[in-house]
Amino acid sequence: MVSTRVESLAQSGLLTIPSEYIRPVEERPTDCIIVNAEEEKNGKYDERTGQIPVVDMAGWEEGGEARRKEIMRQVAEASEEWGVMQVLNHGISDSLIARLQAAGKAFFDLPIEEKEVYANDSASGKIAGYGSKLANNASGQLEWEDYYFHLLWPTHERDMTTWPKYPSDYIEATDEYGREIRKLVSRILGTLSMELGLEEPRMETILGGQDLEMQLKINYYPRCPQPELALGVEAHTDISALTFLLHNMVPGFQLFKDGKWVTAKCIPGALIVHIGDQVEILSNGKYKSGLHRGLVNKEKVRISWAVFCDPPKDAMIGPMKELINEKNPPLFAAKTFKDHTDHKLFKKGQSKKN
Template sequence: MAATAPMIPSNIADNSSVKTLAESSTLSSVPSHFAIANDSRASHCDSIPIIDFSLLVSDNPDHRAKGLRDLDNACREWGFFVLVNHGISESLLKDIVDVSLEYFELPEEDKRRYEANTVADPITSGTGSVITMANQKINLWRDFVTSYVHPKFHCPPKPHRLREVLVEYSEKTRSVVRKLLQAIGENLELEKGYIDEALKLNSCYQLYAAHYYPPCPQPDQAMGIPTHTDHGLLTLVVHNGVAGLQIQHNGEWFNTNSPQNSFLVNTADHLEIFSNGRYKSVTHRAVVNNEASRISVVMANGSAPDAIVGPAEPLVERDGRAYYRPLKFLEYVENKRSYQHLGKTILDSMKIQDDD
């Protein structure tokens, strides 16, 4: 008879955070409702693109041309890059990681206030789960908190300094993303201002998400976040120096590394749709380890919630057809969040097949 995974230790409540569970002195293996075998092997790669943001905003035409070429190649070939020299202070990056960690150290009752009920909830918190192809619910080995921060700002009241840090962080990252998108529009040979108007970027969607991955006694028997792509245009990630983000490139998995004071950036579903397939939404996952806690802070950036996002008309004319269906941004987000089954993707359903 096959051995069954253990249950939660008797001194831990069923709805406790993963952090509390991981810190239990009696925990020696993954409890049954977290247990799923996975292969997190990945290679190291020295050729993951590094984009120097200062070149993109340089007055030197040669420097800027190089920055644009590098960005175009990164979005076309990888859907992922490391962003350096972006102008956001190292102290602010440290603050957003530190204050996010403070959230996970709050008492359980404070965090339970935001247990997710619907995708429309402006603030959510919990552990999260996925449904396997065998229709089995599996909890993820992480705690999270999310908050919509633009066009309307929301924030948990605790920890008290989170609001102040998050307001500044969302503003600074939004500015960086806007400039990246303007450069992308230029690379796509769109008229100046086209991308801003078509996607209504003055009212752009921005979501803050912090993920806490405590050490796991059996990393090959639990998931941080399974294989997925992101909704939106560009996602920016910073972390506490503990690796865990893996990306898929040409069918192979790679570990990502980032120097201090840099962002990990991936292109997302709506950039693939808007570019009519020129840029690909990168597949990625978060893995866990048995040695150190990892915290990552994600800022997801999209069009305005009410914007209809489809392939840019000039690109459709150039290509002779649209390769993706248009859909209101917020409807896409809501539909994507309902895709909890492993192995299914809403992005595939948006592609127009030759025989459609």
């Protein structure tokens, strides 16, 4: 447990953020999105957003083979060129998304002392529950974020004591959302496999099949008095296979593309889907794991719901053999998912020291 939540700092009335939250000059969001009511009404912040691909999946079931192939092509193209896409008409109802978001917000609206009942202890390895990001780099820099984290799938491995009991709809809404995301995982992975010329289940099978894990992390970014100096999440690629992201329509997700940071537009009903390291490795670099980060806001609380899709820790992940030949040698060494994770954390720590 940490002694000070970021929410406590935000509520204290401070005008300047503590030094441990100030990013180095080269990391600061010079194109910081600070949305006020007038800008939002007039859509002016759209001028500072980019063109992350939007894939409309309408017609997947009933639109015929030609429509399905077109959607698959767009998914693969976005995965190759950007490593991220915004997906519309993905099959998850607006009402379910509203319930999920209402439940998550209701939990974070609780007084901090009531949320502390669910506090995790990441320093000792207990990561499920309510927490704040501890420093995991040599410089001791912190991110402007509190969060709630727990396993979402497989259902038989969940520890329901780590799920919030309030609000009363949290468990039901989150469980239902997880089941819908799991269907979408199969659809996306199947598409990526077939667009590589492989059988539909190939990639998902390597990633664990029914043992593929999904972790839910609700990211809570309180108002920040100096958003131009801080980050909600520092620049990184996800160790996951895929990540699915919802947010509360406050802009802040950024992808690094062609030497600049591109901010995702807020599109009602859209899911941000981005490729993680494991899919990049399996595809031998064909699909890209995009470098991304999260901004914070001076006037609005930003909340996002991230589902990370991971293989089991002992799954061996390397470039798929069907993609390797003399002209396309392997770009990555095969490792277990645990070894990939440990190696990435080690490299991150070393890079901060150098």
